[in-house]
Amino acid sequence: MAQQLADELQNLSLCEAADLVKTGQVSAVEVLNACVKQIDTLDPVYHAFVRQDRESALARARWLDAIRSAGESSGPLHGVPMAHKDMYYRSGRVSACGSRIRSKEPAKTTATVLRKLDCAGSIDLGGLAMVEFAMGPHGFNAHLPRALNPWDHDRVPCGSSSGSGVAVASRMVYASLGSDTGGSVRCPAAANGIVGCLPTNGLVSRRGVMPMSWSLDCVGPLTRTVRDAARILKVIAGPDSLDNTATATPVPDYESELERTLGGIRIGIPQGYFDEDLDSDVQTAIAASLDVFRQAGAALVPAAIPKSVSVASDLHPLVMKAEGSANHRLWKRAHADEYSDEVGKRLEAGFFISAADYVNALQYRAFALGDFLDAVFSKVDALLTPVLPIPTPTLEQTAYRSGPGYLKMVVALTRNTRVINFLGLPALSVTCGYTSEGMPTSFQLVGRPFSESLLFRLGHRFQMETNLHRTIPRALERDRLDLNRLGIPRR
Amino acid sequence: MPISPEVLKAINNEAQQIPIREERWPELAVELNQLRAAAEAALAVHDFDRDPAEFFALLHSRRA
Numbered sequence A: 001m002a003q004q005l006a007d008e009l010q011n012l013s014l015c016e017a018a019d020l021v022k023t024g025q026v027s028a029v030e031v032l033n034a035c036v037k038q039i040d041t042l043d044p045v046y047h048a049f050v051r052q053d054r055e056s057a058l059a060r061a062r063w064l065d066a067i068r069s070a071g072e073s074s075g076p077l078h079g080v081p082m083a084h085k086d087m088y089y090r091s092g093r094v095s096a097c098g099s100r101i102r103s104k105e106p107a108k109t110t111a112t113v114l115r116k117l118d119c120a121g122s123i124d125l126g127g128l129a130m131v132e133f134a135m136g137p138h139g140f141n142a143h144l145p146r147a148l149n150p151w152d153h154d155r156v157p158c159g160s161s162s163g164s165g166v167a168v169a170s171r172m173v174y175a176s177l178g179s180d181t182g183g184s185v186r187c188p189a190a191a192n193g194i195v196g197c198l199p200t201n202g203l204v205s206r207r208g209v210m211p212m213s214w215s216l217d218c219v220g221p222l223t224r225t226v227r228d229a230a231r232i233l234k235v236i237a238g239p240d241s242l243d244n245t246a247t248a249t250p251v252p253d254y255e256s257e258l259e260r261t262l263g264g265i266r267i268g269i270p271q272g273y274f275d276e277d278l279d280s281d282v283q284t285a286i287a288a289s290l291d292v293f294r295q296a297g298a299a300l301v302p303a304a305i306p307k308s309v310s311v312a313s314d315l316h317p318l319v320m321k322a323e324g325s326a327n328h329r330l331w332k333r334a335h336a337d338e339y340s341d342e343v344g345k346r347l348e349a350g351f352f353i354s355a356a357d358y359v360n361a362l363q364y365r366a367f368a369l370g371d372f373l374d375a376v377f378s379k380v381d382a383l384l385t386p387v388l389p390i391p392t393p394t395l396e397q398t399a400y401r402s403g404p405g406y407l408k409m410v411v412a413l414t415r416n417t418r419v420i421n422f423l424g425l426p427a428l429s430v431t432c433g434y435t436s437e438g439m440p441t442s443f444q445l446v447g448r449p450f451s452e453s454l455l456f457r458l459g460h461r462f463q464m465e466t467n468l469h470r471t472i473p474r475a476l477e478r479d480r481l482d483l484n485r486l487g488i489p490r491r
Numbered sequence B: 001m002p003i004s005p006e007v008l009k010a011i012n013n014e015a016q017q018i019p020i021r022e023e024r025w026p027e028l029a030v031e032l033n034q035l036r037a038a039a040e041a042a043l044a045v046h047d048f049d050r051d052p053a054e055f056f057a058l059l060h061s062r063r064a
Helices: A002-010 A014-022 A028-046 A054-069 A112-119 A162-169 A186-191 A226-236 A280-295 A308-334 A341-352 A355-375 A404-423 A452-466 A474-486 B005-016 B024-045 B054-061
Strands: A049-052 A081-085 A123-128 A175-180 A195-198 A218-223 A266-271 A299-304 A382-386 A427-434 A440-447
Touching (some): A002 A028, A014 A054, A014 A226, A028 A049, A028 A054, A028 A081, A028 A474, A112 A123, A112 A226, A123 A162, A162 A186, A162 A218, A175 A226, A186 A195, A186 A427, A195 A226, A195 A404, A195 A452, A218 A226, A226 A427, A226 A452, A266 A280, A280 A299, A280 A382, A280 A440, A280 A452, A308 A341, A308 A404, A308 B024, A355 A404, A355 B024, A355 B054, A382 A452, A404 A440, B005 B024
Parallel strands (some): A081 A123, A266 A299
Antiparallel strands (some): A049 A123, A175 A218, A195 A218, A427 A440
């Protein structure tokens, strides 16, 4: 009976679980125990967690149950276990950021987004694996055991929010915060068959979050449903007196907009850049998803992509590396041997970018954004592009090596995502089909600044029409049975 | 004129002082030349009066 309840709870969405706790049909402790059971079964092999804060999570679940019994609620996430990329600071706790260098230093502050999630009633179950200092797209971290993709263990989970993608897809937690500088929320969401949301630059506070590239970094949720992402974004978005880059404008109630019809909405089909070098399986899934939207009442409109997008795509690494290297300068001088080989090398170029080139790149962002808004959003309301133009790569394809083939694959991974960070626009990644080898593939819906409400509405309708979000990852079911029966294999 | 490994080494010795392995200099020169080419391409529309902060202002002024 307890096993059946745990199984049922694990497969609920965040909103479904929160609503059951709210109405007293299950307790926060029961929901937490279901997550813990899944973690105990899978994580010794999946390696999504780098730290579990079980005692504090259980104490909080009991407290949340007690106040609910007294007729009170903390908020829309009351009793929902989450865990986050290990770069969200909580005062007194170590967030290693996937590194050795920060593995012993307790945080001096608590991230604003964690405070907001606490106030909304969520339970923080621990820290999740990530690429060292969030610098890398395929999810590998030489300092950590490899996090496994629950669809196919021979394929990467993508990154840099690798643990977030794995933990949410494998039902260990209901949602997770990742960070997205060039695709680090949307790519692991796509690779693990879940939803990833990149908010408009400045919509969510970054106070108390490890900086990678100040002008490009965004905080975003990874979830199993679009509704879940909408609920979390409503909680974490908005003003922060401690972060003056966070927007001061009111945050809409995204969930209340989800059921509106799609009549009159124009979805852009990219002509140029985003339709180049597409894998045929990805192309097929994207075409099928457009058909779903057409049948749901949206108009499909060709959208010519301006040439400035290619320039923006090439400038993104210049900005990211210049800003990232500046952050790491003192550590690179004093502790170069504590960086992994791959990330250590990634940081090096940023030290030789001229200040003039960097400022010119920042100046170009305004031009590129204006050009994109004029060319695309004067004709459509949202643009639909693939997240990954290729199927999720295998471990072998991503093993670090020099040479043009490897570089081409790394560049392809973030080709469609990084340019959206450069433009500062919001994007929502949603699973839209499967490759011939059974791996999920996703589209991203890109919108005007602060148009998250529309993107959620489109993504939610797609999930309601297709039910793809209910699909259990291919390897996950098998692993759950095997690991329960045989115990934990030693790797 | 392309950036050479020797120029990068000299800048590093004089200013940055980052420990970088010898075999990395040619690779770094290739990467830096790609980034320089990107920066040069952006200059085609360079506007003397454009403030980098305009980007963030534009996000708000053109909001949905």
